[in-house]
Amino acid sequence: MSLEDLYRKTTISPDGEEFEINPIEDYFCTDKPEEVKPVQNILEKFYNWARSESIWILGFGTGCGAIEMRPLMTPRFDAYRYGIQWRPTPRQANLLIISGYLSTKTLKRVIRVYEQMQNPKYVMALGSCTINGGMYFDSYNTIKRLDYYLPVDVYVAGCMPRPEALLAGVVKLKTLIKTGMAEGANDYANRFDWYKTNQKAVILNWDMPDYNW
Amino acid sequence: MGEKILYAFISVFLTINYGFLLNGLIRKIYARVGRRHGIPFYQMYIDLLKSLALRTNIRHGVMFYLGPVFRFTGGIGLFLFMPVIFGSELFANFSFSGDLLLLLSFQFFGTLGMALGASESGHPNSAIGVTRGLAQMTAVEVPFVMALMAIAVQYQSISLHEIVAAQQGGITNWTLFTNPLAVVAGMLAVLGSFMRPPFDVVLAPQEIPIGPPTEYHSNYMVYLQSNRAIYPLAKSILIMNLFFGGATSFGEMMLKTFLVIMWSVFVGVSFPRFRVEQSIRWFLGIPLIIGVLAIVYVQFFLN
Amino acid sequence: MFQKIIEKINLKYPIDVVSKKSDKLMFLTVHKNTAVNTVQYLKDDLGFKHLVLLTAVDFLEQGKFQLTYLLNNPDIKIDIGVRVLIERESATMESAHSLWPTIATYQRELREMFGIDFPDSPGVNDEFILEGWNNTPPYRRDFDTKAFAANFYHQRNSRENNDPSAHMKKNLYPNE
Numbered sequence: 017m018s019l020e021d022l023y024r025k026t027t028i029s030p031d032g033e034e035f036e037i038n039p040i041e042d043y044f045c046t047d048k049p050e051e052v053k054p055v056q057n058i059l060e061k062f063y064n065w066a067r068s069e070s071i072w073i074l075g076f077g078t079g080c081g082a083i084e085m086r087p088l089m090t091p092r093f094d095a096y097r098y099g100i101q102w103r104p105t106p107r108q109a110n111l112l113i114i115s116g117y118l119s120t121k122t123l124k125r126v127i128r129v130y131e132q133m134q135n136p137k138y139v140m141a142l143g144s145c146t147i148n149g150g151m152y153f154d155s156y157n158t159i160k161r162l163d164y165y166l167p168v169d170v171y172v173a174g175c176m177p178r179p180e181a182l183l184a185g186v187v188k189l190k191t192l193i194k195t196g197m198a199e200g201a202n203d204y205a206n207r208f209d210w211y212k213t214n215q216k217a218v219i220l221n222w223d224m225p226d227y228n229w
Numbered sequence: 230m231g232e233k234i235l236y237a238f239i240s241v242f243l244t245i246n247y248g249f250l251l252n253g254l255i256r257k258i259y260a261r262v263g264r265r266h267g268i269p270f271y272q273m274y275i276d277l278l279k280s281l282a283l284r285t286n287i288r289h290g291v292m293f294y295l296g297p298v299f300r301f302t303g304g305i306g307l308f309l310f311m312p313v314i315f316g317s318e319l320f321a322n323f324s325f326s327g328d329l330l331l332l333l334s335f336q337f338f339g340t341l342g343m344a345l346g347a348s349e350s351g352h353p354n355s356a357i358g359v360t361r362g363l364a365q366m367t368a369v370e371v372p373f374v375m376a377l378m379a380i381a382v383q384y385q386s387i388s389l390h391e392i393v394a395a396q397q398g399g400i401t402n403w404t405l406f407t408n409p410l411a412v413v414a415g416m417l418a419v420l421g422s423f424m425r426p427p428f429d430v431v432l433a434p435q436e437i438p439i440g441p442p443t444e445y446h447s448n449y450m451v452y453l454q455s456n457r458a459i460y461p462l463a464k465s466i467l468i469m470n471l472f473f474g475g476a477t478s479f480g481e482m483m484l485k486t487f488l489v490i491m492w493s494v495f496v497g498v499s500f501p502r503f504r505v506e507q508s509i510r511w512f513l514g515i516p517l518i519i520g521v522l523a524i525v526y527v528q529f530f531l532n
Numbered sequence: 533m534f535q536k537i538i539e540k541i542n543l544k545y546p547i548d549v550v551s552k553k554s555d556k557l558m559f560l561t562v563h564k565n566t567a568v569n570t571v572q573y574l575k576d577d578l579g580f581k582h583l584v585l586l587t588a589v590d591f592l593e594q595g596k597f598q599l600t601y602l603l604n605n606p607d608i609k610i611d612i613g614v615r616v617l618i619e620r621e622s623a624t625m626e627s628a629h630s631l632w633p634t635i636a637t638y639q640r641e642l643r644e645m646f647g648i649d650f651p652d653s654p655g656v657n658d659e660f661i662l663e664g665w666n667n668t669p670p671y672r673r674d675f676d677t678k679a680f681a682a683n684f685y686h687q688r689n690s691r692e693n694n695d696p697s698a699h700m701k702k703n704l705y706p707n708e
């Protein structure tokens with residue numbers, strides 16, 4: 017789909033009838049995300065425990081680190097012990113692992129994917145590339161700090177972090193969830209405009225709706 | 230009638246929980262075969278809670294809601310129209326004469342429901358996913374129906390209750406010994422409906438990120454997962470009733486269904502996956518031939 | 533082997549420079565006008581059927597781009613690179629997509645990364661990797677990548693850059 021296809025235009029149907037379409041309004045929901053304030057009670061604590069014990073990772077790899085996520089499924093590291101599973105779709109997943117540098121082209125896809133995940137959702141960023149640019153700090157095409165574009169819950173340092181470090185990151189994330197501090201989705205909703213400004217500053221052809229449900 | 234409904238609730242509840250734990254156990258077995266420690270056996274419950282605890286969810290219209298409901302109904306329906314435990318009022322459910330035909334149609338119910346729901350979700354690949362599922366399902370049914378017909382002819386009945394009754398009174402009365410060909414055909418065919426390798430490409434979520442359940446999350450996911458607990462169990466109860474003499478107590482039911490499911494697990498951990506067209510070819514090969522032989526055998530040698 | 537090939541080519545098209553790298557690899561520099569014809573001759577008549585890659589080098593000081601068509605002959609297992617120098621200013625080159633359809637992708641990439649135009653190549657003006665790029669093509673050497681990255685992307689200010697050898701020396705062997 018190209019940029020022009022997204023805006024209001026007139027098309028001619030096969031019968032020769034002319035009508036106006038506006039793809040952004042017709043196919044996408046234009047509402048902004050809303051904050052869902054967690055009620056601080058015992059039920060929420062219980063739910064937080066369940067969330068932390070059932071972490072579904074989205075199978076989406078960027079950068080070098082995608083290759084370091086695979087060993088986690090093998091007998092040697094066996095992330096399943098911690099209640100971690102891989103899901104193929106953003107709708108079901110609740111943890112998005114950004115496994116390395118993000119070119120602006122990938123960033124665009126990552127944003128779409130992140131926005132399709134449902135609240136509560138968590139982001140874990142691997143490697144120095146997501147922290148301060150790493151060895152790609154002078155690249156014309158990669159972003160240098162992820163937390164300007166998406167709310168990051170846990171950073172795992174290293175280039176590339178070993179699977180053990182990744183597991184340590186997950187354990188850290190679990191404690192964050194249990195204490196109710198991993199509220200990235202609400203943060204994203206609250207500071208939506210700030211995040212959008214940052215995202216649009218680096219993504220030059222923004223050919224999608226502002227919020228991808 | 231009121232009592233019956235209450236009993237049905239109780240038996241569904243018990244069976245679902247048994248199904249959850251069984252699924253957990255099976256995942257543990259898979260992990261141990263792969264020399265892993267594996268996920269906790271109670272993980273299913275946590276996943277359900279997590280799905281329920283999602284704060285937002287996305288709707289795509291009425292059919293989208295109904296998809297998982299249909300699917301779940303398919304599983305529950307299959308279960309509810311079978312006598313689970315022979316001679317027990319609590320677990321007799323709603324079985325009636327001629328239920329065998331109803332059960333056959335219920336197997337398709339879930340997949341068709343998903344087809345409707347998934348197409349409403351607007352996911353571009355859902356149609357191909359559902360088609361693959363239905364194609365394989367159809368190929369599974371052919372040898373399975375052959376086995377069923379052999380049994381129906383053998384016992385001169387299409388009531389599950391009567392078929393079970395005819396098998397009572399000693400292990401030699403089981404279909405397993407009176408009509409081994411039908412049992413072999415049925416057991417081979419039924420591998421295809423347990424959603425395990427080698428026949429699970431149609432839903433293998435990690436390999437093929439397409440297919441009907443892509444858009445489903447939160448409560449819908451709960452339905453789908455509950456169905457995954459109850460459907461294989463219902464299927465194995467059907468197998469138990471048809472081939473292995475039914476059950477007269479809850480313990481016997483658990484043992485027999487466990488063994489039937491273990492059959493699919495053993496096959497699953499030992500063999501790699503078929504692609505859809507390969508598995509269709511396989512089902513229409515050896516199992517179908519054995520199924521036809523079973524009918525011939527019943528028709529000309531048994532009576 | 534190479535000698536024969538060179539003689540055969542020389543009969544039809546002029547070769548400027550021959551640089552032999554090994555028994556298996558040789559580079560020929562040819563004219564811009566005859567380059568695609570030479571490549572076609574190599575492909576059709578001399579058995580260099582496989583296009584390994586098409587790439588460019590920026591010779592900023594001479595004001596030239598050097599294109600290299602690297603070809604492989606799978607029968608005798610020999611690689612030949614056909615080099616051609618083109619002007620850097622409004623660089624254009626004849627498209628070779630009639631020889632290999634896949635070369636269109638390389639040409640699209642060169643169009644985006646170096647700004648070399650290949651008229652008539654299918655989809656050559658489509659975006660390849662960069663989406664919505666509106667600056668100097670990034671692989672040109674007069675594009676200052678570091679300055680661009682520093683201005684364009686948000687930085688984490690705590691970042692320190694160390695020269696690795698000096699840093700190691702300071703930390704590990706401070707007295708030497």
Ligand code: SF4
Binds near residue numbers: 117142144146151152
């Ligand atoms: S941190 Fe290192 S390993 Fe990770 S993406 Fe960057 S360069 Fe690659």
